[in-house]
Amino acid sequence: MAEAAAQESAFETAQSQLRSVAKLLDLDPGIVEVLAHPKRELTVNFPVRMDDGSFRVFTGYRVHHNEARGPVKGGIRYSPLVSLDEVRALAMWMTWKCAVVNLPYGGAKGGVIVDPRSLTAGELERLTRRYASEIDILIGPNMDIPAPDMGTDARVMAWIMDTYSMHRDYSVPGVVTGKPVEIGGSLGRYEATGRGVLYVAMEACRQRGISLEGATVAVQGFGNVGSVAARLLAHAGAKVVAVSDSRGGVYNPNGLDSDSLYDHRRSGGLLVSHPRSDFPHEDISNAELLELPVDILIPAAVEGQITEANAGRLRAGMVIEAANGPTTASADAVLAERGLYVVPDILANAGGVIVSYFEWVQDLQSFFWEENEVNQRLQRILASAFQQVTAVAEERGLRLREAAYVLALRRVVEAIRVRGIYP
Ligand code: NAD
Numbered sequence: 001m002a003e004a005a006a007q008e009s010a011f012e013t014a015q016s017q018l019r020s021v022a023k024l025l026d027l028d029p030g031i032v033e034v035l036a037h038p039k040r041e042l043t044v045n046f047p048v049r050m051d052d053g054s055f056r057v058f059t060g061y062r063v064h065h066n067e068a069r070g071p072v073k074g075g076i077r078y079s080p081l082v083s084l085d086e087v088r089a090l091a092m093w094m095t096w097k098c099a100v101v102n103l104p105y106g107g108a109k110g111g112v113i114v115d116p117r118s119l120t121a122g123e124l125e126r127l128t129r130r131y132a133s134e135i136d137i138l139i140g141p142n143m144d145i146p147a148p149d150m151g152t153d154a155r156v157m158a159w160i161m162d163t164y165s166m167h168r169d170y171s172v173p174g175v176v177t178g179k180p181v182e183i184g185g186s187l188g189r190y191e192a193t194g195r196g197v198l199y200v201a202m203e204a205c206r207q208r209g210i211s212l213e214g215a216t217v218a219v220q221g222f223g224n225v226g227s228v229a230a231r232l233l234a235h236a237g238a239k240v241v242a243v244s245d246s247r248g249g250v251y252n253p254n255g256l257d258s259d260s261l262y263d264h265r266r267s268g269g270l271l272v273s274h275p276r277s278d279f280p281h282e283d284i285s286n287a288e289l290l291e292l293p294v295d296i297l298i299p300a301a302v303e304g305q306i307t308e309a310n311a312g313r314l315r316a317g318m319v320i321e322a323a324n325g326p327t328t329a330s331a332d333a334v335l336a337e338r339g340l341y342v343v344p345d346i347l348a349n350a351g352g353v354i355v356s357y358f359e360w361v362q363d364l365q366s367f368f369w370e371e372n373e374v375n376q377r378l379q380r381i382l383a384s385a386f387q388q389v390t391a392v393a394e395e396r397g398l399r400l401r402e403a404a405y406v407l408a409l410r411r412v413v414e415a416i417r418v419r420g421i422y423p
Helices: 002-006 010-025 029-036 084-100 121-134 154-168 192-208 224-235 258-266 286-290 329-338 351-365 371-396 400-419
Strands: 040-049 055-066 072-079 106-113 144-148 216-220 239-245 248-251 282-284 296-299 318-320 341-343
Touching: 010 029, 010 084, 010 329, 010 400, 029 400, 040 084, 040 121, 055 072, 055 084, 055 121, 055 144, 072 084, 072 154, 072 351, 084 106, 084 351, 084 400, 106 144, 121 154, 144 154, 144 351, 192 224, 192 296, 192 318, 192 341, 192 351, 192 371, 216 224, 216 286, 224 239, 224 258, 224 296, 239 258, 239 286, 248 286, 341 400, 351 371, 371 400
Parallel strands: 072 106, 072 144, 216 239, 216 296, 296 318, 318 341
Antiparallel strands: 040 055, 055 106, 239 248, 248 282
């Protein structure tokens, strides 16, 4: 308990990031208070019938942080560690993320306290449909458009889309993104966040004057984001030397076979169960992975992994934050002091929400694009956002994180200003 209390919570990190950038921008304290709190929060406790006939009650959340720039958008997380505090932080980060890449959205997030791996497919479907019914009052293509996050995937999005549509008696594909392509999903959405990490890494390497080809990479978290990022970075010529999931990781200074690991993960396997004889490696813990001497470290698991305790021991040349909030505010201060180059989460992992936006646009128009077009537009938006953030950083002598926040906050505050405070 004492340890948990001492640790900085995700929402504390998010609030302290907001307040420090608000100072830089000399924002009206009233507006800062508006932004420091989510606009609305829904907690739902709901029963699900289990396969053995018993009922279990689950708790879920949906939080809208700010909708000044448009309908709100954000993923749904299934994890035993979900909490209202975490969902609030993730919703706030979505507001900044959408603003920094200039999408016409505000921020939201949702979650259910559950280990999805402990449920059967039937139980997961019933849980998802009931949760979707409970948050139905908040979601919709003009209001709040959920997407996948940790522990959820295209199948879960299909159930949410179907449940919402059943309640209305017609199909509403635009209510969620990250759906299967058969029901209005976008080509390229599955890979979008990891692909975005690749594009951001290309920009970062260009800016730092280092070659991505041959650069060594360690990736913490081998899920949707981490596994795609590792594979695409390897295809781009980088040398992925270490990857990990919740049970630990594998390391080979000469490079791992990212394709084989990717296929293994897509077939549902954890890294610890990968057929060991396939590739030479040594086992490594998550803590060890973070401290490897690599050119690029990519945290792509959960928040709060780079802490005040280990920030001083990082030996990476740069950090690209694929996860949301992987660095606590106090750890970030240590990284700043050390002058470590960090591409912040709200920019580095924005590829997912950018292609989600493309999916929503395609659904609203019932007109679908080719994958090439999706990827090219994704790269254009990310490269342009990266350059805008860099320009703010140079102009004001800031790190990329502060610069990204400055850009995002300016846009959100301007939207609030021109709309005015109701009534
Ligand atoms: P996922 O559930 O597909 O994968 C998560 C991975 O992290 C798994 O390999 C899991 O084993 C591992 N993991 C979990 N806890 C861990 C721990 N304590 N230490 C090490 N590894 C751990 O989730 P995802 O969709 O890949 O999301 C990963 C991160 O990226 C999250 O922070 C999420 O919010 C963020 N993100 C996801 C998307 C998206 O489109 N899916 C978009 C933007 C940001």
